[in-house]
């Protein structure tokens with residue numbers, strides 16, 4: 001991503017639609033598919049020492065887990081899961097079961113090793129597939145997520161539409177997305193590889209609403225956590241260049257490092273924000289709290305006994321029914 005290129009790249013919508021625009025340091029004559037492969041390889045190298053492939057720190061990822069009120073036995077689908085840190089960690093902390101989908105064999109191998117190390121390999125599956133077209137035929141999930149890869153759905157709204165069918169009506173979706181923390185100069189967007197859809201924080205909330213979701217919570221990156229994600233890649237790349245001077249991608253990798261470092265220092269740190277937004281579908285009917293599975297079952301049983309409709313219609317509007325636990 002320059003800085004943010006791996007989060008919001010001028011990268012293809014999916015792996016089969018390569019970006020025709022070469023980035024600084026990339027060979028001008030490289031064909032699109034080669035550029036795409038190089039792009040993925042760059043990120044695999046640059047983020048080889050990362051577990052979390054986004055600007056959240058360990059603390060912030062843990063906070064996100066707390067905020068999500070993950071019930072025991074919850075199921076999560078994570079599209080573009082990277083090294084699967086969120087799934088494996090939440091499987092260990094909350095007993096969650098999950099499926100992660102990514103196109104990178106390298107990241108998926110790391111994800112499987114991490115799951116083994118945390119003792120949760122029997123609870124999480126990692127699948128190599130294009131998340132933009134991945135179809136999961138199992139039961140809908142309690143949580144669906146796409147953290148830092150909204151190009152899989154052609155942007156924020158498209159990605160939310162992609163997540164929705166996989167989500168049970170009372171579930172929550174998590175989406176990690178860039179926004180402009182303050183209005184950027186015209187050249188910032190290109191330098192950082194931002195799509196034109198990226199907007200202000202309030203504009204991001206509007207896009208979430210326009211996609212038919214309600215914003216419930218959020219955990220935001222800050223300048224320090226951006227540095228942990230971006231600046232920590234520089235040393236990794238520098239070491240790789242020192243150890244692999246004859247690699248055919250070495251020169252392009254050097255250009256990638258120079259461009260991404262410059263873009264972060266000049267624009268990213270100052271103008272670019274990023275956060276994980278916790279959202280749920282707005283339905284025309286009832287909205288329920290994201291509540292523990294046991295409480296949900298008890299409520300269903302009560303309803304069956306009472307044989308009452310789950311929603312109350314007042315003045316032409318459905319209103320939320322208060323959930324009694």
Ligand SMILES: C[S@@+](CC[C@H](N)C(=O)[O-])C[C@H]1O[C@@H](n2cnc3c(N)ncnc32)[C@H](O)[C@@H]1O
Pocket residue numbers: 006007013014015051052053054079080081082083084085101102103104107129130131132146147148149152
């Ligand atoms: C910024 S990283 C985020 C990874 C992970 N969600 C996290 O936050 O740690 C973007 C991820 O998207 C993956 N990716 C890019 N295009 C994809 C696609 N079309 N389908 C599946 N994964 C994709 C990359 O391999 C990478 O792991």
